[in-house]
Amino acid sequence: MVNGHTVVGLTQTLFSGIYIILNLSYLIAAPIKKDQMDETPEKWINPLGLDDSNAIFLNSESVPTGKALITRILDQTRIALNQANETKEEFAHRVFNVDSSQLHEDWKSADYEWLPQRRDIHKGLDEPVAEEHLTSLNFDETLVSTYHFLQSIAVGLEQMVKDQGEDGPFLGKFSLSEYNLVLVLQEIQTAIIERGVNDKMKPDIRRGSMPESLRVENNATTKNVRDWIIYRDYISLLQYVWEVFRYLKRKVYSSFDMSLSGKSDSEAPVNEAPTKATPNDVNE
Numbered sequence: 001m002v003n004g005h006t007v008v009g010l011t012q013t014l015f016s017g018i019y020i021i022l023n024l025s026y027l028i029a030a031p032i033k034k035d036q037m038d039e040t041p042e043k044w045i046n047p048l049g050l051d052d053s054n055a056i057f058l059n060s061e062s063v064p065t066g067k068a069l070i071t072r073i074l075d076q077t078r079i080a081l082n083q084a085n086e087t088k089e090e091f092a093h094r095v096f097n098v099d100s101s102q103l104h105e106d107w108k109s110a111d112y113e114w115l116p117q118r119r120d121i122h123k124g125l126d127e128p129v130a131e132e133h134l135t136s137l138n139f140d141e142t143l144v145s146t147y148h149f150l151q152s153i154a155v156g157l158e159q160m161v162k163d164q165g166e167d168g169p170f171l172g173k174f175s176l177s178e179y180n181l182v183l184v185l186q187e188i189q190t191a192i193i194e195r196g197v198n199d200k201m202k203p204d205i206r207r208g209s210m211p212e213s214l215r216v217e218n219n220a221t222t223k224n225v226r227d228w229i230i231y232r233d234y235i236s237l238l239q240y241v242w243e244v245f246r247y248l249k250r251k252v253y254s255s256f257d258m259s260l261s262g263k264s265d266s267e268a269p270v271n272e273a274p275t276k277a278t279p280n281d282v283n284e
């Protein structure tokens with residue numbers, strides 16, 4: 001009995017020793033590439049480039065308030081969405097020689113755990129947001145959640161651009177998408193600060209959220225599928241952002257109007273405004 005335990009204990013020790021050695025060798029072999037990558041600033045973190053106090057920004061007269069904040073988010077999202085929609089089609093044709101709808105069917109069940117999930121945004125590509133999700137939304141919380149969802153997509157887009165190298169066929173278009181996404185993030189960050197809800201923000205999504213194995217993939221087919229999944233989820237998320245802020249704009253319209261006609265913003269709590277939107281309004 002005692003011997004049995006000893007043997008088991010020794011085996012476990014041996015195996016955990018091997019495990020540790022393997023892990024160490026991985027750490028010793030891997031870091032050079034990773035360090036190089038980590039040196040560049042993460043464009044999706046603090047996209048407005050504000051300092052800690054935010055004092056100057058908050059005192060600025062030129063900052064839009066109320067409804068204008070949502071309008072600006074929507075305008076920027078539409079720009080991003082139009083560009084991504086065109087790029088998606090071109091990508092499907094040039095890389096896979098199929099329509100994007102076919103490509104979507106082929107890879108519908110594939111997704112990445114580090115990107116926003118269906119349980120987060122309650123939709124897939126070209127699907128409307130589930131209505132019970134829309135009606136449950138709160139403006140300030142939606143600002144924060146969409147901000148972080150967009151950050152996680154930005155991590156993937158960055159790698160897609162990087163993998164285009166100096167002259168990849170989609171370098172320009174993926175770069176423009178990356179830029180458009182940061183512009184949407186800037187508008188959301190503006191609204192977050194203007195609403196005074198920065199304290200509700202979660203930790204920024206970092207570059208490390210994307211697994212290294214996906215970055216070093218060198219089978220071109222596998223990499224193209226990876227790019228499709230990331231880009232598909234980028235578009236689906238933009239559609240989500242568009243739909244939820246359009247819904248919220250309608251929902252809070254009356255309280256924003258009140259604030260614009262004299263009452264201060266703080267006296268017009270956005271979350272408690274009566275619901276005005278109907279599903280038909282939202283899909284327009």
Ligand SMILES: *[C@@H]1O[C@H](CO)[C@@H](O)[C@H](O)[C@H]1NC(C)=O
Pocket residue numbers: 082085086089
């Ligand atoms: C997306 O692009 C396709 C063709 O590229 C077009 O038929 C479709 O109407 C576009 N959708 C949106 C929402 O812009």
Ligand SMILES: *[C@@H]1O[C@H](CO)[C@@H](O)[C@H](O)[C@H]1NC(C)=O
Pocket residue numbers: 219220221222
């Ligand atoms: C790349 O991956 C695809 C799909 O898994 C596979 O069919 C193909 O043989 C791979 N190509 C190479 C060069 O390994």
